[in-house]
Amino acid sequence: MKKFLSLMLCTALLALFACAIPAGAVLLEVTVKGTVADVSAENSTLTLSDPQQYGCDYGSGSSAPVCSWTPMNLTTLTGTIPDSAALQVFARNDSAVAVSLGGTGGTWIALSKLYGTGASAEYATDEIGDIGSLPTTLIGDYAVDAETVANCSACTGTTCTASGSNVTIMSGTMSVAQKTLLPGESLFFNGRNDASSVNVTFVKGEAVSVSCPGNAGLIGGVQPVSDYIVHVVPPLGITVTTHATADKATGETGASPASTPSSLSASAAATTTQKSALPFTALCILGLGIAVLAGQHRRD
Numbered sequence: 001m002k003k004f005l006s007l008m009l010c011t012a013l014l015a016l017f018a019c020a021i022p023a024g025a026v027l028l029e030v031t032v033k034g035t036v037a038d039v040s041a042e043n044s045t046l047t048l049s050d051p052q053q054y055g056c057d058y059g060s061g062s063s064a065p066v067c068s069w070t071p072m073n074l075t076t077l078t079g080t081i082p083d084s085a086a087l088q089v090f091a092r093n094d095s096a097v098a099v100s101l102g103g104t105g106g107t108w109i110a111l112s113k114l115y116g117t118g119a120s121a122e123y124a125t126d127e128i129g130d131i132g133s134l135p136t137t138l139i140g141d142y143a144v145d146a147e148t149v150a151n152c153s154a155c156t157g158t159t160c161t162a163s164g165s166n167v168t169i170m171s172g173t174m175s176v177a178q179k180t181l182l183p184g185e186s187l188f189f190n191g192r193n194d195a196s197s198v199n200v201t202f203v204k205g206e207a208v209s210v211s212c213p214g215n216a217g218l219i220g221g222v223q224p225v226s227d228y229i230v231h232v233v234p235p236l237g238i239t240v241t242t243h244a245t246a247d248k249a250t251g252e253t254g255a256s257p258a259s260t261p262s263s264l265s266a267s268a269a270a271t272t273t274q275k276s277a278l279p280f281t282a283l284c285i286l287g288l289g290i291a292v293l294a295g296q297h298r299r300d
Contacts, residue, residue, distance in 0.1 A: 027102045027222055029109075029133050033069055036094040037076055041087050046108065047078040048098060054135055067135070072104075079108040082129030083203060085229050086111055089128065095121035099133045101225065109225050112136040115234075127230040140234050142198050143170035148205045148226055149180070152212035159224045160212065162205035169198050194235035203227040 034048030052069040059065070079100055081087070090096060095114035100106055110129035114121035114136070123139035131146065138144070148162035155161075162183075169177040169189045177189040181202040190197035205226025 051077045077105045079105045148207035150207035155209040160209045162207045165202040196235040197233045201229040
């Protein structure tokens with residue numbers, strides 16, 4: 001019996017140890033949705049009221065996860081903005097999605113302004129910060145794909161400063177514009193005949209170091225975080241909800257002309273990939289559950 005109990009204890013400890021190892025160099029990203037209650041230029045913060053947290057049920061892993069929003073036991077949630085351009089994009093009463101790294105609120109690594117209000121707000125009008133962490137869909141059947149390029153002479157552990165970013169703008173399933181952007185550069189597309197347009201600015205970023213010589217075996221560490229500004233003017237016929245200028249934050253933003261959207265209209269893209277440690281954690285919990293059940297079965 002003692003030998004069996006020791007074996008079960010070792011199994012549990014191994015499972016806990018596995019849970020503590022970063023999966024694919026990922027820290028937990030907390031994604032919330034709510035109504036903008038305040039945008040402070042003085043504090044460089046954005047506050048959401050009545051936040052809901054995004055989560056996915058992966059089931060047995062044999063089918064696509066079911067993702068939904070769950071109300072949180074919080075009245076408001078505040079975080080610092082990822083880029084000063086957010087001060088010009090977001091206004092009180094906007095519907096928004098925000099992503100923080102390693103915990104809830106505090107520092108937003110990405111923000112998305114949603115089209116419309118309430119439950120009908122399904123599409124984003126603008127995306128700012130680490131756009132790959134946002135689970136939102138942009139209006140107009142546009143998509144933006146961005147992949148940073150590592151500067152191998154500026155690496156620390158598993159991340160490097162990005163020397164540039166390979167950016168692709170998609171219209172439906174078709175690639176319509178592509179360019180490697182240096183920090184501060186933008187890619188613009190307005191080739192459709194519906195008056196829509198897309199502007200993507202790569203502000204700065206990080207990339208994984210595994211592509212650099214000598215770093216192929218490195219694992220663990222914090223995932224790279226980058227700063228983009230995506231703005232899409234919607235096609236004709238789409239009504240865009242805007243807010244009074246007085247509701248916007250005032251003061252110096254420090255945003256360059258290229259990174260400041262020209263209007264508060266809707267943007268468009270396909271669903272972005274949400275990075276998450278949830279599948280790995282679920283497997284760990286499953287392993288612990290099996291260990292407990294096995295112990296119970298042995299005692300019976």
